[in-house]
Amino acid sequence: MSSIAISSILVVLSIVAIIYLTAKLKANVFGALFAVSLALALLGTSLPLPKVIDALKTGFGNTLGSISFVIIFGAAIAVCMQKSGGALSIATHILNLAGRHNARPAMAWTGFIPGLTIFCDTGYIILSGIARSISASSKVPMPLIASILGTSLYAVHCLVPTHPGALAAATALNANLGMLVLAGVLFAIPGLLAAYFWANWMCKGKDYAPAVADESELQSTADLPSFGFSLLPVVLPLLLISISTLLTTLGYKDGLATAFHFLGNPVIALLAGMLCGMWLLACNGGKKGDFSAVLEDAIVKAGPTLIITGAGGMFGAIIKETGVGAALGDALGSASVGLLVPFIIALLLKTAQGSSTVAALTSAAIIAPSLATFGLDSETGRIFAVLAIGAGSIVASHANDSYFWVVTKFSQIEMEESLRVFTTSTIVMGLVSFACIWAASVFML
Template sequence: MTDLVVLVVVVALLVLASSRFRIHPFMALLGAALVGGVAFGLPLVDGEDTDGVVTVVADGFGDLLGGIGLVIVLGTVVGVMLERAGAAVTMANTVIRLLGDRFPTLTISIIGYFVSIPVFCDSGYVILNSLKESIAKRAGTSPVAMSVALATGLYATHTFVPPTPGPIAAAGNLGMADRLGLVILLGAPVAAVTAGAGLLWANRFRDEAPAGLQERLQESREAFDEVRESVGPLPGAWASFAPILVPILLIMLGSVAELPAAPFGDGVLYTGLAFLGEPVMALLVGVLVALPLLRGRGGVGAFTEQVAAAITAAAPILLITGAGGAFGAVIQATDLGDYLGSSLSALGVGIFMPFLVAAALKSAQGSSTVALVTTSALVAPLVGSLGYDSDLGRTLVVLAIGAGAMTVSHANDSYFWVVTQFSRMSVAQAYRAQTAATLVQGVTGIVVVWLLSLVLV
């Protein structure tokens, strides 16, 4: 019981540090791990049979990054290459050609769903904003409805589908780093349902005009024009989609190859698919497939620059992820997991527990990635006691955390302000449209995950 009080205090201080005092999540998590370790009564120095608190923290940090660090970096490299080459714009144009503009909110939602798999939702929204405006004008649909449809489509895959770094980090914390195919297989349809829920909410605003200043439309056009001019000629559809689809296909085939039924046998085919299906190798193949995007854009020099940009973008995520692993290792070193697991199981909370924790962290400090990493580290020791210790069970816990990590986006979330500013909505209007939409998405997501748990676990 004392450990539970310590945990509540440490988590409250963690949320307060990152939201109220704006301390970087890496330092907040690292501090929580060290303070928590001392408060939990872990030894201050290493003994003959026990590790000291510093060793536990360092091992937790290194063990997690050892399994998932390269995946995060390579996934970010693919995303930067696609963004710099204008592939996101090509993917959007391809979907428009396939679907037309008869159902504009559906079209822009689907575009967002695919673009946000490799590209962060903030960047994706900026890149696609001008396209969204032009479709809205062509179809005579309210920009408010179009803005929410795009934002929720981007948001769905951002929190559910690897190789987005947040879901990858959560999967790593929960021991699913080598089972990303399963996370993708279940995460993609759950993300589709939540995107659909966001779309339905967006359609409530089809007749509502933006309440913000008209000048913001010019700002969004200028921002897009800068992006568009910087990328030059757009790549083709295959070149744009392949760096995403090929790694996903390889990861899924690798997962199938590892099934007990051994559908590919145990020979060369199995070995090849199992090797290429490893997330690190699959994403490395994705980087190679993306290399033709550099043709005429600077070659090796451009590749080096983009890799450097990706490393810079991935560094904070790596540090936050590693610190989350350290925090989780401290909790695992106590008996708190067994106590909380048995207590929560008796309450019948089940799969809703990780959702509620992630939702509380997301609402308090604003970052979906931080909510995914922190919650997954926190609940990792509890999955066995909750009855979710199988691969399917852990995958559902990852998705439950993803649902919580989108609940809700409001004023402390940078994405909220990206959507608000570029859509010309007032803050009050954005709360009714965008914030409420993320609430609808999160609740829909956890309901779908709960239904899946009734069938699969």
């Protein structure tokens, strides 16, 4: 048996080991990734023994160097939006504007806009009281409201690189973050629409009950910041990134455009969003000490994500050393499967072990050496590869995914209802998002 065949078997076994350790034995994700990466480096690569630890450290450190600021500043924006009431202000304004009779589409936008910068689980916890109130007052079944809000937050979480999975995949594949932010938002919309209509269809004719109003769950909206100010921490980073991307597309790189490119760097753009969030907090009764508390909370929230993402980068670096990724490309390149490979790899990993972040970064590590073989070794190709991975990491949120339980428990619905409506909606959303990504790639690659 050839060395590459042995390495391929070891890579497959290492992926199975990570899934088994995290999904079945509930082992710490970092511990599982480190142990498996070390074992794979020793058994599946030709690295000299003294170089093994260096390879682990390099993979871990390079990944953190690429994503740490973005994740920390993004987490700080989320904390500011929560503490200032900005997220609630956005949700309340959208719902009041749409009216109770349009509660369903209003809930979709309520999750989609704050979800651009707020992690899906945090966003759902913040907005769950409003979701239950809307369900009770509009008599819309709670499983339907929960699915609409849950998928609207989840779509951008998996596709837009203000979130760790898409960001880690973009880093591994060296994709243009500015273009990817805009493309991720664009392709999240058809997926969300598909999930919206699917959830409505799944609840049609069912006797699912609306939520029971509980005023203790709701915060007072009298002192919330204005809608315009609340949008600023979310919209400003996207605006700065969009301007920089547009100037690049038009070929402007020098002179005044240099300043816009600096401001449009995702690190600076999210820093600006964080400063706006702190200003929002200050204008809404925040005190001087609150600003230090925001950064402390952000670091606490971002810490586990950073460690796991860094460990995923470490695992990816070791996979690259095995040469299996390049061999995979050579074996499948002639099949013209293109974007289907990263999508299926991410889908299988997500469904098996539950974490969209782990699925995305592991898929990126596997596919990175094969980009040229699949015709994706270009700026546009790398963006589409990351989007395909993001779509795969949507499918499917079920009982091994912590977000599934956030949606289920904070909505106070039964597990069977959540599986039937929310989980199937994530499957449809991932498949439709990928179909749109693949269709667009036919004209752009």
